[in-house]
Amino acid sequence: MKRESGILLHISSLPSRYHIGSLGKEAYNFVDFLKKAKQSYWQLLPFGHTGYGDSPYQTFSVFAGNPYFIDLDLLVEDNLLTKDEVMSHRDNKEEFVDYGHLFNTRIPLLKKAYKRGFDPNNEDYRIFLEQNVFWVHDYAFYFALKEHYNYAPVQEWPIGIRARQSDYMHSLGILLEETINFYRYIQFLFYTQFRALKKYANDNGIKIFGDTPIYASPDSADVWAMPQNFRLNHEFKPTVVAGVPPDYFSETGQLWGNPLYNWDFQKQDNYYWWRMRIEHMSRMLDALRIDHFRALHTYFSVPYGEETAKNGNWEIGPGMQFINLMKENFPNLQIIAEDLGDLDDSVLDFIKETCLPGMRVLQFAFDHPDSPYLPHNHEINSVLYTGTHDNDTLASWLKSDTDSVEKAGEYFDFEDCRDKVFRVIRYGMSSVCRIFIAPIQDYLGLSGKYRMNTPGTPSGNWQYRVASGQLSDSLAEKIADLTTLYGRTPDFSNDSSDD
Numbered sequence: 001m002k003r004e005s006g007i008l009l010h011i012s013s014l015p016s017r018y019h020i021g022s023l024g025k026e027a028y029n030f031v032d033f034l035k036k037a038k039q040s041y042w043q044l045l046p047f048g049h050t051g052y053g054d055s056p057y058q059t060f061s062v063f064a065g066n067p068y069f070i071d072l073d074l075l076v077e078d079n080l081l082t083k084d085e086v087m088s089h090r091d092n093k094e095e096f097v098d099y100g101h102l103f104n105t106r107i108p109l110l111k112k113a114y115k116r117g118f119d120p121n122n123e124d125y126r127i128f129l130e131q132n133v134f135w136v137h138d139y140a141f142y143f144a145l146k147e148h149y150n151y152a153p154v155q156e157w158p159i160g161i162r163a164r165q166s167d168y169m170h171s172l173g174i175l176l177e178e179t180i181n182f183y184r185y186i187q188f189l190f191y192t193q194f195r196a197l198k199k200y201a202n203d204n205g206i207k208i209f210g211d212t213p214i215y216a217s218p219d220s221a222d223v224w225a226m227p228q229n230f231r232l233n234h235e236f237k238p239t240v241v242a243g244v245p246p247d248y249f250s251e252t253g254q255l256w257g258n259p260l261y262n263w264d265f266q267k268q269d270n271y272y273w274w275r276m277r278i279e280h281m282s283r284m285l286d287a288l289r290i291d292h293f294r295a296l297h298t299y300f301s302v303p304y305g306e307e308t309a310k311n312g313n314w315e316i317g318p319g320m321q322f323i324n325l326m327k328e329n330f331p332n333l334q335i336i337a338e339d340l341g342d343l344d345d346s347v348l349d350f351i352k353e354t355c356l357p358g359m360r361v362l363q364f365a366f367d368h369p370d371s372p373y374l375p376h377n378h379e380i381n382s383v384l385y386t387g388t389h390d391n392d393t394l395a396s397w398l399k400s401d402t403d404s405v406e407k408a409g410e411y412f413d414f415e416d417c418r419d420k421v422f423r424v425i426r427y428g429m430s431s432v433c434r435i436f437i438a439p440i441q442d443y444l445g446l447s448g449k450y451r452m453n454t455p456g457t458p459s460g461n462w463q464y465r466v467a468s469g470q471l472s473d474s475l476a477e478k479i480a481d482l483t484t485l486y487g488r489t490p491d492f493s494n495d496s497s498d499d
Contacts, residue, residue: 001380001381001434002434003434003435003486003487003488004040004041004434004435004436004488004490005039005040005041005429005435005436005437005438005483005488006034006039006040006041006042006043006207006209006435006436006437007034007037007039007041007042007043007437007438007439007440007443007479008043008385008388008389008437008438008439008440009030009042009043009044009439009440009466010044010045010047010056010389010452010462011023011027011044011047011066011069012045012056012066012068012069012097012462012465013097013440013452013464013465013466014026014027014030014465014466015094015465015466015467015468015470015471016091016094016465017090017091018072018086018089018090018091019089019091019097019098019101019102020068020069020097020098020099020102020465021069021097021465021466022068022069022070022071022072023069023070023071023074023190023193023194023196023197024071024072024073024074024193025071025073027071027197028197028200029471030042030471031197031200031201031204031206032204033471033476034201034204034206035204035205035206036473036476036477036480037475037476037477037479037480037483038479038480038483038484038488038489038490039206039479039483039490040205040206040207040435040488040490041206041207041208041209041286041287041435041437042201042206042207042208042209043209043210043211043289043437044208044209044210044211045057045211045389045452046059046210046211046212046213047065047066047069047194047210048060048061048062048063048064048065048066049061049064049065049066049067049143050066050068050099050462051217051219053458053459053461054097054099054461054462054463055453055461055462056211056462057213057291058213058217058258059213059217059220060139060142060143060146060217060219060220060221061135061139061142061220061221061222062212062213062216062220062222062277063132063134063135063136063139063221063222063277063280064135064136064139064187064190064221065187065190065191065194066190067106067107067110067186067190068102068106069190069193069194070110070186070189070190070193071193072086072089072109073086074193075113075189078117079116080112080113080116080117081109081112081113081116085109085112086109089105089106089109094465094467094468095450095464095465095467096463096464096465097462097463097464097465099462099463110182110186110189111182113189114181114182114185114186117185118181118182118185120181124188124192125185125188128187128188128191128192129184129188131283132187132191132280134276134280135221135222135225135276135280136184136187137180137184138221138224138225138226139183139187139221139225140180140181140182140183140184140187141169141173141176141180141221141225142154142220142221142224142225143179143183143221144176144179144180144182144183145157145161145172145176147176147179148172148175148176148179153218153219154218154219154220154223154224154236155218155219155236155237159235159236162224162235162236163236164224164225191284194284195284198284202286205490205491207286207287208284208285208286208287209285209286209287209288209289209336209437210281210284210285210287210288210289211288211289211291212277212281212288212289212290212291213291213292214290214291214292214293214295214296215242215256215258215259215260215261215292215295216230216258216259217258218238218241218257218258218259222273223236223259224236226273228262228265229261229262229265229266229273230259230260230261230262231259231260231261231262232259237304238257238259238260238304239303239304240259240260240301240302240303240304241255241256241257241258241259241260241301241302241303241304242256242257242258242259242260242295242299242300242301242302243255243256243257243300243302243309243312244256244300244309244341245300245309245310245312246309246310247342252308252309252310253300253308253309253310253312254309254456255302255306255307255308255309260299260301260315263317263318266318267318267321270325271318271322271325274322274326275325275326275329278326278329278330278333279329279330281333282330282332282333285333286333286334287333287334287335287336288333288334288335288336289335289336289337289338289359289383290335290336290337290338291338292338293337293338293339293351293356294339294341294343294347294350294351295317296317296318296319296322296323296350297316297317297319297346297347297350297351298314298315298316298317298346298347299314299315299317300312300313300314300315301313301314301315319350320350320353320354323354323356334357335356336356336357336358336359336383337351337354337356337357337358337359338359339351339358339359340359340361340364340388355381357381357382357383357434357435358379358381358382358383359382359383359384359385359388360372360373360378360379360382360383360384360385360431360433361373361384361385361386361387361388361391362375362384362385362386362387362424362427362428363386363387363391363392363394363397363404365408365411366403366404366405366407366408366411367404374411375411375427375430375431378431378432378433379432379433380432380433380434381434382433382434382435383433383434383435383436383437384428384431384433384435384436384437385428385436385437385438385439386424386425386428386437386438386439386442387439387442388439389439389452389453390452390453390454390455391451392448392451392454393439393441393442393446393447393448393450393451394421394424394425394438394441394442394445395420395421395441395442395445395446395447395448396447396448396451397448398420398421398424408424412424412427419445421442421445422445424442425438425442425443425482426482429482429483429485429486429488430486436488439452440466440471441464443475443479444466444470444475450464451464452464
């Protein structure tokens, strides 16, 4: 089994002149950086259309791409925007994403591109619609309605359109036809740019490693368009929602609020919605991490309207029947199980039965002496991380005054160590785990100011961006040397052209 490694960097975090990372030149430059660093994977967070809170794990569709990631300079090259138009949107602050500015300015700018470029008879556009017929029309209609109702959540729309009654759908479809066409078109632009980037990455030996949340957002095209897949009442509001129970970290648990799946219905139609979802992802990705994977075995159910997760209970998920169907239908997509957290033996046995790679996280390794995350307890069929998008940066974590960090210091032998962060990364590279991933913040040795997300905090997340010039040739060479030392060098780097 080949040893590999990669770097976690979300599209939003790429260097950019326009307030957020994109699918343009800097993305291609990062592929070049990965190749120089002799990496095999570029891991992304979910790339869906984000809303309030900006979390890529709560999106308006599990299928649609984020319009903010459409590269403006590429639109200039395609004569859809002018240089003056995009220059007026330039950003002189490189460190963080400005979502407020994007919300107010990006869609109006993209509407200019739509007016110049939309051609319903364009062959590439027609092929895109045919390939994505399962979701793209519903998403475009949903978001046109979102605009029409001043961005109110779908649960606050008139019951007639929530219920998709034919008279409402017909009249509003006519009224909003132009806006519907616009949202279809920007998905065409997004996926055209994304697929070109993926082809470039694959041609250079880099695999795209994506992520998908287990649940759909309550305010999403998915729930509005296909309510039969979810446990909703006659007003199309959830009857039960997702979360996790009270534990050591929270006396009241976590209440996520996502509607739970109607697994009985989905089983009857052979999990059609999920098959379409994974088929879509398999066209976009080479590997896919399913977030909160344990919910496919057992999931926590909380009655809708509860203020905490205290009164929830565990219910049975679709289990191995679901897993076997996905393996059968998508044999070429590498699926990774996000199996973090406090799992009981039945869940661990389920994950083992799936034969899918699980996860290990070095920052979690020192909470108790028998932790499976300790390097000497690692298993080959695993993906190892220094930390995930929810962790503090490695540099910041190592400076925290905790028993775990003290034990980590003993384990990694930090005495007289000049670069503690790189020492931990070295241990990760040396692990028996088949794949090793580190966030770019750890390779850059950045402070906690630059962490991607702090769970439980409502704002200030998902904003980190790499500064221009940080992805240097010297850093790539340093990573490449370590990758070679520990036998994770990909096939393409075995040639002598290393340019």
